Amino acid sequence: MIASLSGLTTEFVATKINYGAVLPMLVVFGAAMIGVLVEAFAPRAVRYGAQVGVALVGLVAAFMAVVLAVGHQGSTLAGAVVIDGPALFLQGTILALSVLSVLAMAERFDGIGADAFTAQGAAAPGSPQESAAVRAGATTTEVFPLTMFAIGGMLLFPAAGDLLTMFVALEVLSLPLYILSGLASRRRLLSQEASLKYFLLGAFSSAFFLFGAALLFGYSGSMDLGVIAKAIGTQSGMDGLLVPGVLLVLVGLLFKIGAVPFHSWTPDVYQGAPTPVTGFMAACTKVAAFGAILRFVYVGVGDSRWDWAPALWAVAILTMVVGAVLSITQTDVKRLLAYSSIAHAGFVLTGLLAFDRVGVSSVMFYVVAYGFSTIAAFAIVSLVRDGGSEATHLSQWAGLGRTHPIVAGAFAFLLLAFAGIPLTSGFTAKFAVFSAAIGHGATPLAVVGVLASAIAAFVYVRVIVLMYFTESGGDSVRVVPPSILTSAAVTIGVAMTLVLGVVPAPLLDLASRSALFLR
Amino acid sequence: MTSGGEAVLFWILAPVSVLGALGLLLVRKAVHVALGMAVVMINLGIFYIAQNAEFLGIVQIVVYTGAVMMLFIFVLMLIGVDSSDSLVETIKGQKIAGLLLSTGLGVALFAAIGSATFASPIGLKEVNAGGNITGMAVLIFGKYVWAFEVTSALLITAALAAMVLAHRERLTPRPTQRQWSERRFQVGKNLAGLPAPGVYARRNAVDTPALLPDGTPSEASVPRVLTAREQVNDPEPYAGAERAIEREIEEGTNR
Numbered sequence: 001m002i003a004s005l006s007g008l009t010t011e012f013v014a015t016k017i018n019y020g021a022v023l024p025m026l027v028v029f030g031a032a033m034i035g036v037l038v039e040a041f042a043p044r045a046v047r048y049g050a051q052v053g054v055a056l057v058g059l060v061a062a063f064m065a066v067v068l069a070v071g072h073q074g075s076t077l078a079g080a081v082v083i084d085g086p087a088l089f090l091q092g093t094i095l096a097l098s099v100l101s102v103l104a105m106a107e108r109f110d111g112i113g114a115d116a117f118t119a120q121g122a123a124a125p126g127s128p129q130e131s132a133a134v135r136a137g138a139t140t141t142e143v144f145p146l147t148m149f150a151i152g153g154m155l156l157f158p159a160a161g162d163l164l165t166m167f168v169a170l171e172v173l174s175l176p177l178y179i180l181s182g183l184a185s186r187r188r189l190l191s192q193e194a195s196l197k198y199f200l201l202g203a204f205s206s207a208f209f210l211f212g213a214a215l216l217f218g219y220s221g222s223m224d225l226g227v228i229a230k231a232i233g234t235q236s237g238m239d240g241l242l243v244p245g246v247l248l249v250l251v252g253l254l255f256k257i258g259a260v261p262f263h264s265w266t267p268d269v270y271q272g273a274p275t276p277v278t279g280f281m282a283a284c285t286k287v288a289a290f291g292a293i294l295r296f297v298y299v300g301v302g303d304s305r306w307d308w309a310p311a312l313w314a315v316a317i318l319t320m321v322v323g324a325v326l327s328i329t330q331t332d333v334k335r336l337l338a339y340s341s342i343a344h345a346g347f348v349l350t351g352l353l354a355f356d357r358v359g360v361s362s363v364m365f366y367v368v369a370y371g372f373s374t375i376a377a378f379a380i381v382s383l384v385r386d387g388g389s390e391a392t393h394l395s396q397w398a399g400l401g402r403t404h405p406i407v408a409g410a411f412a413f414l415l416l417a418f419a420g421i422p423l424t425s426g427f428t429a430k431f432a433v434f435s436a437a438i439g440h441g442a443t444p445l446a447v448v449g450v451l452a453s454a455i456a457a458f459v460y461v462r463v464i465v466l467m468y469f470t471e472s473g474g475d476s477v478r479v480v481p482p483s484i485l486t487s488a489a490v491t492i493g494v495a496m497t498l499v500l501g502v503v504p505a506p507l508l509d510l511a512s513r514s515a516l517f518l519r
Numbered sequence: 520m521t522s523g524g525e526a527v528l529f530w531i532l533a534p535v536s537v538l539g540a541l542g543l544l545l546v547r548k549a550v551h552v553a554l555g556m557a558v559v560m561i562n563l564g565i566f567y568i569a570q571n572a573e574f575l576g577i578v579q580i581v582v583y584t585g586a587v588m589m590l591f592i593f594v595l596m597l598i599g600v601d602s603s604d605s606l607v608e609t610i611k612g613q614k615i616a617g618l619l620l621s622t623g624l625g626v627a628l629f630a631a632i633g634s635a636t637f638a639s640p641i642g643l644k645e646v647n648a649g650g651n652i653t654g655m656a657v658l659i660f661g662k663y664v665w666a667f668e669v670t671s672a673l674l675i676t677a678a679l680a681a682m683v684l685a686h687r688e689r690l691t692p693r694p695t696q697r698q699w700s701e702r703r704f705q706v707g708k709n710l711a712g713l714p715a716p717g718v719y720a721r722r723n724a725v726d727t728p729a730l731l732p733d734g735t736p737s738e739a740s741v742p743r744v745l746t747a748r749e750q751v752n753d754p755e756p757y758a759g760a761e762r763a764i765e766r767e768i769e770e771g772t773n774r
Contacts, residue, residue: 015661022665029672036675078662122687129687136690142683149676156669168666172673179680215632221641240635244628 020072021083023065024091028152031058035145044138048113051144052106058148059102062155063095075518079161079224082295085514087159089364090291094284097371098151101280103489104379105143109480113139116274116382118185125188140183147280150176154284158291162223163213163249166292170209170252173288174202177281181273186389194272201255201265209252215245216301225300226519232303243307249296250312256289257345258338260318267330270338275390278334279378282341283371290348290367294360297352299517305355312353316445319346320452327459333381333392336459337374340418343456344370350449351433354440361515362432365508369417369425369500376493377414379486380407386477394463399472401464404479410494412464417497419457425500432508525569536562549595553588560584571643574652714740719757720764727752734758 019026031054038050066088075082108115117140120133153173160166182195217223219241220231232242251262258266270278297305323343330336348370351362384391384400384407391397401408417424430453434446482490500507535558542555560583568576608614646654659667694702703710714737717729726745728736736754738746745751 012657012661015664017665025669029669032672033675036679039679077665080662080665120687121683122685133690138688138690140683142679146676146679146683149672152669152672156665164663165666165669168669168673172669172676175673175676175680179676179683183683237636240631240633244631 015078016076018072018074018076018083021069021074021076022081023069024062024095025152025155027058027062027065028095028148028155031055031062032145032148032152034058035148039142039145047141048106048108048139051141052102055102055144055148056099059095059099059151063092063099066092066095073518075161077161079226080165081156081159082161082299082518083159084518085516086291086294086360086364089511089514090158090287090367091155093287093364093368093371094151094154097283097287097375098147098154098280100372100375100379100489100492101276101284102144102147103485104276104279104375104382105147105274107276107379107382107483107486109483112137113141114143116185116276117143117183118188118191121183125192143180143183143277146176146180150174150180150280151284154288157288158295160292160295161225163216163225164223166296167206167209167213170206170256170292173285174206174256177277177285178202180277180280181269183277184272184274187272190272191274192272194269197272198265198269205252205255205262208248208255212245212248212250212252215241215248219245225295228300229303229519232301239304239307242301242304246301246304246308247311250293250308253289253293253296254315257286257293257348258342259315259345259349260322260342261315263319263322263342266342267335267338270341271332271334271392275334275378275382278337279375282337282374282378286341286345286348287367287371290352290363294352294363295517298355298360299519302355309353309355312349313442313445316346316349316353317448319343319349320449321346324452324455324459327456330459331394333394333397333463334378336394336463337377337381340456340459341370341374343452344418346452347430347433347449350437350442350445353442353445354436356436356440357515358436358439358512359433360517361508361512362429362436364511364515365432365500365504366429368507368511369429369497372493372496372500373414373417373425376490376497377411377418379489379493380411380414383407383479383482383486384477385480391477394466396477397463398466398470400477400479401468403472403475403477407479408467410490412467413494414497415460415463417501419460420453421457423498423501425497425504428501428504428508528565528569532562532565550592553591553595556591557584557588560588571647572651574655709739716740717754717757719754720761722752722757724752726750727754727757730754730758 034054035051038047038054042050069083069088073083073085073088105116106114113119118130119138119140120130121140123130123133150173153169153171153176156169157166157173160169178195178199181198182192184191213223216228219235219238220228222228222231235242255262255265270282273281301308320343323339323341323346327336327339327343330339344366348363348366351359351366353359354362381392382390384397386396401412413424417426420426420430430449434449437443437446437449539555539558539562543552543559546552546555561580564576564579564584566576567573567579643651648654649657703712714729716725717723717727717736717740719727725742727741728738728751729740731737741751
């Protein structure tokens with residue numbers, strides 16, 4: 001960077017922007033800003049429809065822009081944004097999963113606003129102000145522009161070519177998520193606690209990321225991943241900056257995927273956040289964060305991996321084992337799925353640690369498969385109600401298979417996918433990451449992974465047994481008939497889980513064709 | 520260390536900022552913590568300026584010490600200057616475990632970074648050739664223009680979030696004076712409005728109730744919120760003092 005600045009006293013040359021390559025991000029941010037304007041100027045009655053429309057149209061348009069951007073691949077904005085195969089694949093994934101998430105978030109059953117979100121975020125839980133807001137028909141339609149901003153950050157995260165852009169993307173995707181977590185319409189104190197916890201720990205992990213980025217800047221004299229990679233071969237005597245720098249940046253990134261020991265926020269936040277938001281976080285944030293880790297590790301610091309990969313091995317093993325073992329003791333469906341998501345993060349890390357092109361494609365396939373299943377699973381959780389609130393305690397799910405066979409059947413199928421049973425996407429995905437790990441010297445990780453899957457499978461089967469072979473405790477638990485929105489989200493999620501299990505070849509092929517990072 | 524003057528500056532200010540940083544951790548009162556933070560921030564600003572990064576130094580002082588610290592102090596004023604954190608451990612052994620782990624991390628980082636051999640610093644002379652601020656501008660609007668633009672999304676999110684979490688939109692029209700009055704007559708209570716708080720010779724604040732004809736304090740004359748917070752004053756001393764003065768005056772006239 002310093003070298004490139006020496007001749008700058010003459011005249012400022014504007015950075016070239018390849019608009020075709022950044023169009024998806026521009027569309028999403030544009031839709032978010034239109035959403036803000038709708039919030040400011042549209043009358044309350046039309047806001048819900050307008051916001052959902054703007055969000056969905058924006059996401060579909062951005063997806064098409066991703067398809068168009070295939071012809072605009074390359075590094076743009078002086079290397080700050082790199083649009084290559086993995087970036088485009090993950091951006092497309094994020095957008096597709098976001099459509100499902102927005103559909104689930106927009107569910108309003110027979111109410112006036114999105115059902116999962118509070119009528120007025122500023123009203124104290126249980127206060128007269130809150131009930132007045134509910135009576136007056138207030139809705140928090142701001143959640144849609146907030147979601148769009150988060151999606152915009154997620155699109156940039158795996159495409160960031162330098163650590164500064166990556167950090168800005170990390171903040172842009174995180175800040176709306178902190179707010180969204182705190183806006184649940186029921187059990188609001190739990191939701192607000194989750195939001196605050198996520199915010200504080202997220203800020204903490206961002207500080208780690210920044211500290212690491214500063215050390216890597218000290219090491220290589222640049223924030224650029226490419227320059228850092230070059231410096232690893234030539235710079236000598238500065239490993240004292242490199243290794244801590246890499247590890248600290250990884251702490252910031254691993255926090256986002258909920259890897260052990262940076263996972264402690266996951267169960268609380270997944271439980272407290274509105275259920276569709278939990279699905280959104282579990283699917284899309286993981287996709288974006290794994291994209292960023294892939295780019296950082298494969299493009300940036302991969303050549304020095306002998307120094308820090310053992311730490312990542314330890315994290316992967318801990319993540320799989322702790323996630324699987326702790327999910328046994330859970331009694332709450334959302335917490336169970338949270339620990340399951342931790343275990344899945346560990347499985348994906350084994351693919352990442354293959355340090356090969358196959359590793360990249362297996363990771364990308366895994367996050368797609370897991371994303372579709374998890375959004376559908378959380379959407380189903382939001383349908384099972386006891387009285388007015390969600391019946392998240394496991395005992396309330398007893399006998400659901402008899403009273404509501406279709407919903408319970410779909411959930412059981414998704415659980416089988418999480419367990420990795422053949423003919424579901426979970427099996428193909430697990431097979432891909434484990435075979436990548438075995439093929440490239442990470443066999444112990446794959447062995448631990450298989451054992452952890454077996455433990456996790458026990459948990460999922462227990463839930464299925466509970467739903468089908470246990471007498472229901474009471475008849476107050478029922479499934480609320482969903483509208484077309486949630487039905488579509490669940491149907492697409494379940495269908496993708498089945499399709500990727502039966503005919504995974506096209507997507508695996510696409511993933512392996514787009515697995516090459518631009519350096 | 521490039522020059523002797525810079526070394527002197529560093530060795531004077533570095534201990535001061537370390538003391539300020541330690542104060543952040545060890546001092547109990549929130550205002551003192553804020554002051555400690557301000558000391559650290561100002562020192563950092565001076566360090567930046569000493570290292571040829573004038574713009575960064577000024578921004579550090581203006582933004583952090585000026586704006587952020589002022590917000591910090593405002594928040595302290597709102598929640599009460601006297602409030603201090605509860606130091607009760609909710610998880611047993613957390614303090615010791617945290618201390619051990621953070622010391623371990625600190626030692627590991629010190630050892631690792633200390634073992635690095637640094638090349639001679641390039642310095643900012645070259646970058647600052649066209650002026651410090653010009654150099655910054657070239658970076659912000661050149662290479663990092665995308666990060667700069669995307670930061671605006673962050674600011675909009677922050678504004679939106681503040682509105683969502685803190686703005687209580689009025690959902691029903693505010694009743695007018697006339698409507699209040701009509702409502703009082705319909706109910707048939709407090710026709711002339713609620714009584715005003717007590718006015719005494721030595722106090723006329725809203726937290727001191729007025730006295731009813733029989734001498735008891737009227738609860739209706741103080742705001743509900745103060746009653747709920749138990750911040751209502753006892754009017755007896757003020758009323759008593761007033762009665763004493765009245766008595767003295769009366770006795771004086773009798774004499």
